[in-house]
Amino acid sequence: MIKITIVSTKGGVGKTTLTANLGGILADSGFRVLLIDADPQPTLSSYYPLVHRADHGLMEFLVNSSVDQAVSQTTIENLDIVLSNDPDGKLRDWIRDAPDGRVRLKYILSLLEERYDFVLIDTQGAVGPLQDAAVAAADFMLSPIPPEILSAREFVRGTVSMIQRLEPMARLGAPIGPLRGVIYRQDRTVDAKMIADELRRASFTPSKGAITILDTVIPNAVVYREAATQKVPVHRLERSRKGPSLSARDTMTTLAKELIPNLPDLE
Numbered sequence: 156m157i158k159i160t161i162v163s164t165k166g167g168v169g170k171t172t173l174t175a176n177l178g179g180i181l182a183d184s185g186f187r188v189l190l191i192d193a194d195p196q197p198t199l200s201s202y203y204p205l206v207h208r209a210d211h212g213l214m215e216f217l218v219n220s221s222v223d224q225a226v227s228q229t230t231i232e233n234l235d236i237v238l239s240n241d242p243d244g245k246l247r248d249w250i251r252d253a254p255d256g257r258v259r260l261k262y263i264l265s266l267l268e269e270r271y272d273f274v275l276i277d278t279q280g281a282v283g284p285l286q287d288a289a290v291a292a293a294d295f296m297l298s299p300i301p302p303e304i305l306s307a308r309e310f311v312r313g314t315v316s317m318i319q320r321l322e323p324m325a326r327l328g329a330p331i332g333p334l335r336g337v338i339y340r341q342d343r344t345v346d347a348k349m350i351a352d353e354l355r356r357a358s359f360t361p362s363k364g365a366i367t368i369l370d371t372v373i374p375n376a377v378v379y380r381e382a383a384t385q386k387v388p389v390h391r392l393e394r395s396r397k398g399p400s401l402s403a404r405d406t407m408t409t410l411a412k413e414l415i416p417n418l419p420d421l422e
């Protein structure tokens with residue numbers, strides 16, 4: 156079971172869209188995928204329709220280890236979700252006060268080892284105990300980065316300081332995994348390769364190699380918004396096409412393959 160936490164120190168960069176679509180292509184390829192909505196603003200929770208709505212959500216999943224009663228099923232086969240049910244942000248205080256708060260999610264996911272191939276955790280675009288718990292639970296992190304040099308520099312600063320702050324988690328048996336940055340919402344006017352190279356230079360040494368930047372770039376395209384409106388994974392809307400830009404299906408496939416080495420063929 157591979158656990159990936161989608162993080163950014165900034166809001167509105169594309170975390171939820173990326174989580175939903177990566178989960179969608181992995182599930183459509185036959186992998187068993189669990190999404191976890193760890194954002195008090197439950198955007199991922201309403202991204203896909205449900206065929207089964209569990210009585211419980213993330214609150215009980217964490218606090219009572221209520222695993223079975225907290226997993227809902229989406230209309231996409233093989234794609235389950237733990238819904239966010241903490242609109243007032245009480246979990247933040249609970250995690251801060253519980254002796255094992257920041258490692259509880261990691262422990263609970265270990266109970267699901269046989270049931271899923273992938274767990275994707277969507278987070279809030281802000282630092283806090285819930286984000287810490289989600290980062291500590293992951294094998295590695297994935298961050299969408301806006302393709303502008305100022306945002307890119309902010310990404311490096313914010314991410315390096317997050318990783319440094321969480322380094323002591325290793326002493327609690329929860330070493331912080333590496334982070335993969337992906338240039339996100341690129342349009343034709345920006346040179347993604349130049350920004351990627353600058354990011355690689357600026358982040359590799361200060362993060363001691365923990366931050367790497369993917370070659371895959373996700374374009375800014377209306378199909379991502381259309382897919383969200385229609386509540387389907389983006390690859391189902393756009394099949395492979397010839398030409399200079401990749402289709403959404405090719406983009407998501409390339410991303411999954413770069414992210415997860417030895418991934419068997421996607422559908």
Ligand SMILES: Nc1ncnc2c1ncn2[C@@H]1O[C@H](COP(=O)(O)OP(=O)(O)OP(=O)(O)O)[C@@H](O)[C@H]1O
Nearest residue numbers: 166167168169170171172280340374375376379380
């Ligand atoms: N590749 C894309 N091309 C165009 N628009 C996109 C793309 N990805 C996401 N969007 C749009 O950008 C907006 C923000 O995306 P999203 O909600 O995924 O960001 P977020 O990081 O989860 O935000 P928050 O921090 O508020 O949780 C949404 O309106 C979404 O439809």
Ligand SMILES: [Mg+2]
Nearest residue numbers: 170171194198
């Ligand atoms: Mg979001």
